[in-house]
Amino acid sequence: MKKSSLKQKSPRLSAIEKIEKSLSKESIDRAKSKSKEILFQINLSELRKSIGMKQEEITSFSQSSLSKLETRKDMKISTLKDYLNSLDMDLEIKAKVRNPQKNRNIKKEYVLLRSI
Known part of the structure; x- marks a missing residue:
């Protein structure tokens, strides 16, 4: 008999699924929205780092302005x-x-x- 290479989902709920079941839809939506904001913030600093630039090397913004910019929840x-x-x-x-x-x-x- 050949073993299937696909893993079957465990009948037990994962920790995340258990938490989601205990929360309202609104709470879940807020958490997902917040996670997207965090990923956006991470991506800006990671983008800069991926091209090998330090905040101090960017002359069009002060270092403190860049730090604030890269952690903003929203921007123009x-x-x-x-x-x-x-x-x-x-x-x-x-x-x-x-x-x-x-x-x-x-x-x-x-x-x-x-x-x-």
Whole structure:
């Protein structure tokens, strides 16, 4: 008999599933939203680090301003554009169709802003 290489899901609930069952939908939605904000914050500093730049090397912002910028929950598009420009990068914002199978007659994504 050949063993299946696919792991079967355990009948027991994972710790996350147990916690989710005890929370309201609103609480879960807030937590997911907060996690996306945190990932966005991490991505800005990681983006800068990935190209080998230190905060002190960016002359268009002070080090303290960069620190605040990279930990903001929200920012203006113009600020993000300036930040990326200081990293010698461009900004492109796209809108993507969530369910392309349902909306077959429209494009899958639209470029809303391209900053070069």
